[in-house]
Each structure stands twice: as C-alpha cells, then as structure tokens.
Amino acid sequence: MHTSTLLGAALQLCALLGIFAGAAAKIELTSRSNIIVQPQTSAQAAEITRNSGCIGLTAASWALVFYPGSEVYHYENQEFWSLTEILAPSCVFRPTNAQEVGNAVKILQTTNTKFAVRGGGHMGIAGANNINDGVLMVLSNITTFRLSQDQTVLSVGPSYKWGDVYGLLQPSGLAVQGGRLSPIGVPGLLLGGGISFYGNERGFACDDVVNYEIILADGSVQDANKSFNPDLYFALKGGSSNFGIITRFDIETFPGLKVWAGVYSISAEYITAFLEAIANYSMNAKDPKSAVIPAVVAGDPNIAAVILFYNSDTVGFPDDLLPFTNIPSISSTLAFKTLQQFSDETAVVVVPDLNDLFASGTIRVTSYQQALTGINLIYNIFFDRIPLLYSQMPKENITIIEIDWEPITSLWLKASAAKGPNALGLDPTQIYICYAQVVEWTGSQYNRIVYDWAAENEKTITDATQEAGIYDPFHYMGDSAGFQIPGFYNGYGLGNGAKLEAISRKYDPKRVFQNLMPGGFKLAHSEG
Ligand SMILES: Cc1cc2nc3c(=O)[nH]c(=O)nc-3n(C[C@H](O)[C@H](O)[C@H](O)COP(=O)(O)OP(=O)(O)OC[C@H]3O[C@@H](n4cnc5c(N)ncnc54)[C@H](O)[C@@H]3O)c2cc1C
Ligand SMILES: *[C@@H]1O[C@H](CO)[C@@H](O)[C@H](O)[C@H]1NC(C)=O
Ligand SMILES: *[C@@H]1O[C@H](CO)[C@@H](O)[C@H](O)[C@H]1NC(C)=O
Ligand SMILES: *[C@@H]1O[C@H](CO)[C@@H](O)[C@H](O)[C@H]1NC(C)=O
Ligand SMILES: *[C@@H]1O[C@H](CO)[C@@H](O)[C@H](O)[C@H]1NC(C)=O
Numbered sequence: 001m002h003t004s005t006l007l008g009a010a011l012q013l014c015a016l017l018g019i020f021a022g023a024a025a026k027i028e029l030t031s032r033s034n035i036i037v038q039p040q041t042s043a044q045a046a047e048i049t050r051n052s053g054c055i056g057l058t059a060a061s062w063a064l065v066f067y068p069g070s071e072v073y074h075y076e077n078q079e080f081w082s083l084t085e086i087l088a089p090s091c092v093f094r095p096t097n098a099q100e101v102g103n104a105v106k107i108l109q110t111t112n113t114k115f116a117v118r119g120g121g122h123m124g125i126a127g128a129n130n131i132n133d134g135v136l137m138v139l140s141n142i143t144t145f146r147l148s149q150d151q152t153v154l155s156v157g158p159s160y161k162w163g164d165v166y167g168l169l170q171p172s173g174l175a176v177q178g179g180r181l182s183p184i185g186v187p188g189l190l191l192g193g194g195i196s197f198y199g200n201e202r203g204f205a206c207d208d209v210v211n212y213e214i215i216l217a218d219g220s221v222q223d224a225n226k227s228f229n230p231d232l233y234f235a236l237k238g239g240s241s242n243f244g245i246i247t248r249f250d251i252e253t254f255p256g257l258k259v260w261a262g263v264y265s266i267s268a269e270y271i272t273a274f275l276e277a278i279a280n281y282s283m284n285a286k287d288p289k290s291a292v293i294p295a296v297v298a299g300d301p302n303i304a305a306v307i308l309f310y311n312s313d314t315v316g317f318p319d320d321l322l323p324f325t326n327i328p329s330i331s332s333t334l335a336f337k338t339l340q341q342f343s344d345e346t347a348v349v350v351v352p353d354l355n356d357l358f359a360s361g362t363i364r365v366t367s368y369q370q371a372l373t374g375i376n377l378i379y380n381i382f383f384d385r386i387p388l389l390y391s392q393m394p395k396e397n398i399t400i401i402e403i404d405w406e407p408i409t410s411l412w413l414k415a416s417a418a419k420g421p422n423a424l425g426l427d428p429t430q431i432y433i434c435y436a437q438v439v440e441w442t443g444s445q446y447n448r449i450v451y452d453w454a455a456e457n458e459k460t461i462t463d464a465t466q467e468a469g470i471y472d473p474f475h476y477m478g479d480s481a482g483f484q485i486p487g488f489y490n491g492y493g494l495g496n497g498a499k500l501e502a503i504s505r506k507y508d509p510k511r512v513f514q515n516l517m518p519g520g521f522k523l524a525h526s527e528g
Helices: 002-017 042-050 052-064 071-076 098-110 162-172 186-192 230-236 268-284 319-325 339-349 368-384 386-390 410-418 444-467 496-507 512-516
Strands: 025-031 034-039 091-093 115-118 135-138 145-147 153-156 209-215 221-225 245-252 259-266 290-297 303-310 335-337 355-365 398-408 431-441
Touching: 052 091, 052 098, 052 135, 071 091, 098 135, 098 209, 098 221, 098 245, 098 512, 145 162, 153 162, 162 186, 162 339, 186 245, 209 230, 221 230, 230 496, 259 268, 259 339, 268 290, 268 303, 268 319, 268 368, 268 398, 268 431, 290 319, 303 319, 335 339, 355 368, 355 444, 368 386, 368 398, 368 431, 368 444, 386 398, 386 444, 410 431, 431 444
Parallel strands: 091 135, 115 135
Antiparallel strands: 025 034, 145 153, 153 245, 209 221, 209 245, 259 303, 259 335, 290 303, 290 398, 355 431, 398 431
C-alpha cells in the first residue's frame, strides 16, 4: 500500500510532465501494487499516447483504475444491457465520489484522452456508453442514497438501477418517478427525460429533479437547480451527457402504496380493437393515476400485449383503462402489487446476451380519427416490412420484433408544464403518440441488416405520417437508435436544440463533452 502510493506519486509527476506521452516508455501494471516502467519501441509509444489517460488516472488514484485481465475490468466491461455495447476500453476507471470524477475530468484533458461514461448501461447503442482505446468511467461506486429530513427529496447517486431504488424506498412508503423495468439505470433515464408509470400525474421523470450535482468540464463540482445555474438545470432535463457528469440527482418523492398493474395479452383477432383502444386512451385519458404501454409483437400469429397501471391500492379496472380491459384477454397478471414487484415482473422481457435495437418516432394528433389513422399507418408499415427482414437473415435468429406505443397525453403535458420547462419542449396544448420499433437478435453479423431495415422503416413511416399531416420531429431519446443521433435535438420543441447548444458552449467552452467524450446523443453530432 505504502510503496504503491509512492509509485503513484512518482507516476503522477511523470504524467504531469508529459514524460510518458512523448518518451518510448511503457508502464505495465503487473498487479495493483507493482508497477514496472520499461523502454519500448516507437509503435508502443503510440499506444502509450493513446493510453496516457489510464496512466494519468493510475498515477493519481491507482486503486480506482482497472486494466484488461483484472477481475473488475472484466466485470464492469460486461455490465451492459446489450451485446452491441461491449467494446474494448484501455482501462476502467471507477470513482467513488464527485471529487474523484472532477480530478479525472482534468487528467483526461491534460492527457488528451477520449473517454466514455456508463451509468446503468441500458442505452443500447455502440459507443454511447463505452469506448475502444479510451477510458471507460463507470459510476457503480457513487452510491449516495439519502432521504431529506422531511422525506420529500431523495438524493440518489448514478450507481443505482430503478428496481433497487424502489426497493430501498418501500419501507418508508415512498416512490419516485423512474424506469418501468427494474434493471434500467437512474442517470441515463433522468438525463433523457424519463418515462415512468406516473407521467399523467407528474410529467416526465426529469420534471421531478429539483437539483443536480454535476462535474463540469473544468473539473469543478457544482449544483444546478431552479435558482443556481438555472440554464444548466433546464438543459439537464432531457439534454443528456452534453454538459457534464452527474454525480447526484435530488428528486421529489411521493407516497408509494401498492399499485394495480399487470400485463394484459390479447389474441390476433382483436388487434383492430386493440389499435382503436390505443387511440381512444391517447385522446380520452382523464384519470392521472392511469398508465399504459401497448405493444404488438410479431409472431405466428401476432399478439397484442399492454402493460396496464393504476396508482391505487384499492381500485382495479378503472374507467380510463376500459378501452383495453373491455377486450377479451388470453392472459392477465393484473393485481395489486408493489412498484418494485411490478418493475421486476416487467423486467422478465430483459434478456441478456442479445443484440438489440430501439428506434423511435412521434405523431402529433388532435382527434381520435387522426390518432387512429397514425397508429394504423405505423402498424401497417412496420408489419408489412417484416418479411423483408426475414428474407435477409434467418428468422430463427430474431428473438423478438415488436412495436410499442407511448401516448403522451394532455394530462401528462399539463403536469409537466406545471413544474416548469424541460429541454424536450413539447407543447402542452397538443397530444403526442411516440412509438418504438424493437428488434432483438442473435449473431452480430446481422447488426447492419437490422439497423438498415429499421432506418428504412423509419423513413417510410415519416413519409406517410408527414403526408397525413401528423408527423412530429420529436424523438424520445430512450427509444432512439444510433442512426437517429444526427439532427436529434432539432426534433425538440420550441427551438430548444439551439438553446442547448448555447448552454453547452457556456459551461464547456473547450468542448470536452463533445470531443473527448464523443459517445451518445451529442449536440456536436446532432447538426444533421
Ligand atoms: C429494456 C429497456 C427498458 C427501458 N424502459 C424505459 C422506461 O420505462 N422509461 C424510460 O424513460 N426509458 C426506458 N428505457 C430507456 C432508458 O431510459 C435509456 O436507455 C437510458 O439511457 C438508460 O439509462 P442508463 O443509466 O441505464 O444508461 P447508460 O447507458 O449508462 O447511459 C446513457 C447515456 O447517458 C450517459 N450517462 C450515464 N450516466 C451519466 C452521468 N451520471 N452523467 C452524464 N452522462 C451520463 C452515458 O454516457 C450514455 O450516453 C429503457 C431501455 C431499455 C433497454
Ligand atoms: C463498487 O461496485 C462494485 C460493482 O457494483 C461492487 O461490487 C463493490 O462492492 C463496490 N464498492 C464500493 C466501495 O461501493
Ligand atoms: C441550489 O444550489 C445552491 C448552490 O449550491 C444550493 O445552496 C441550494 O441548496 C440548491 N437548491 C436546491 C433546491 O437544492
Ligand atoms: C373509448 O372506450 C370507451 C370504453 O370502452 C367507449 O365507451 C368509447 O366508446 C370509446 N371511444 C371510441 C371513440 O372508440
Ligand atoms: C442463429 O440461431 C440459431 C438457433 O437459435 C443458433 O443456433 C445460431 O447460433 C444463431 N446464429 C448466430 C450467428 O448467433
């Protein structure tokens, strides 16, 4: 311990002096407490330049850096939802607090090293949360979890998955807005907007964040809230990883009793009625306690399934959900349960070791008829094009193809507007219906085929919905594909893309979070 601290100090000095970056020397970490410096060839000097961030971080805090071959590197580099996210970072950096993140941000700039940041690891886009030949910063050890004295605010670190948060809050009889499936990570969901089961009551999950603790490009630890850095506070509500690294979210709590919820499945013969029910609910939802996630899953035959939710521990089958529950079901798990139990139940659809794609789009509608037209268009285009996918790759390698809808009702947008603006810029006088194409498959050699197919679907749907006068350029980040990053923020309402750009230039004039941390939904890659 003592020796390695000394070595660490020596290395830190060398790193600061830029010795390793220029010289033909190589540092090998034979174990966490034994560092060897060896002269090497010029080819290897280039490699050192690439890894100089790892060296700098090791020098500053050796115990937080893990190299290929170590158990922690191996563990952390597979803590991702999808196979599509697994890359080969030069090292893993695992800080335990905000100051360590701040120091790292400085070192990564001094050494000009590219890096990626991973929270819960559920953004299924290669390079969004991982990196080849760079530093992978994982937030698994920033584990703040603290209720305010009056229990109205939860301070939560970026290490958590939503299921754990719900479980930890249960004994206090409280809940927060977060993921509808337990394994989704806290930070990425809140930074993309956040769709919970409580949207009709409370708006987007980010609308419940009262304060962010953020590490800025200069390495400083700052708060962003309504009265302090208010422009940054606004930008973080949907603006993703463009502004800094969040080390703590302070979010509003509310009473978390049992809820009435379940998965309700419907056979192919009722799909027409099912699509009508989606339009009906989208336009007519009146009860803020209700939520739905309708989906149609491709199969032989197709099957419809809707997640139904009602925030009540005494009332089931509320009027708002009748459009769905009036249709006969082939199976149903509707019952009273805790939020944690339900998010564990929905999590069974999360299957490891697959390749996955989500791709998103949105329609904006003013009448039931328009909503139904849009839902039918999307449904028909998507399902008509499935044989084309089957003709390019073996059907047996596709484990799921489905389309999901996400009605953003007027209840939802009013609740959101009441809390103050977020970056998404949706118009509270409108009704939006977002949709997501979902494909999961085995065999990475088929990735390109699936991406191209989904991108072509998207184009076809866009053309059709534009023609019908119901297209909206908004995309929900959590359901969006890598090919949708160009131009992404142009789809946010009220010209918010330009606002986000200005705010990012103010807080990050050196463009650290655009250039050194290139992954994910970046403004710089969003000019499209
Ligand atoms: C099966 C499944 C179900 C889903 N269900 C929902 C749902 O119910 N509701 C919903 O809204 N969304 C849902 N999503 C989408 C989800 O919100 C996004 O994928 C989100 O990015 C996941 O957060 P994460 O922390 O796990 O992601 P990560 O992949 O770790 O991070 C996402 C992005 O944010 C960046 N980032 C992560 N942490 C930080 C930080 N602390 N500071 C700065 N940048 C950071 C990463 O670099 C990356 O670019 C679902 C996704 C999946 C795969
Ligand atoms: C750090 O995270 C890893 C992985 O989640 C966990 O096993 C370990 O106990 C954590 N350590 C601390 C100090 O939180
Ligand atoms: C906002 O940030 C300031 C400055 O750090 C802090 O004093 C204040 O408590 C924060 N407000 C909230 C609501 O967290
Ligand atoms: C919406 O659903 C309700 C409940 O099933 C039904 O009474 C109503 O007629 C439906 N509206 C439309 C436009 O289909
Ligand atoms: C395709 O699916 C079959 C059947 O599940 C499986 O045996 C095969 O390994 C898959 N191919 C690839 C490339 O993963």
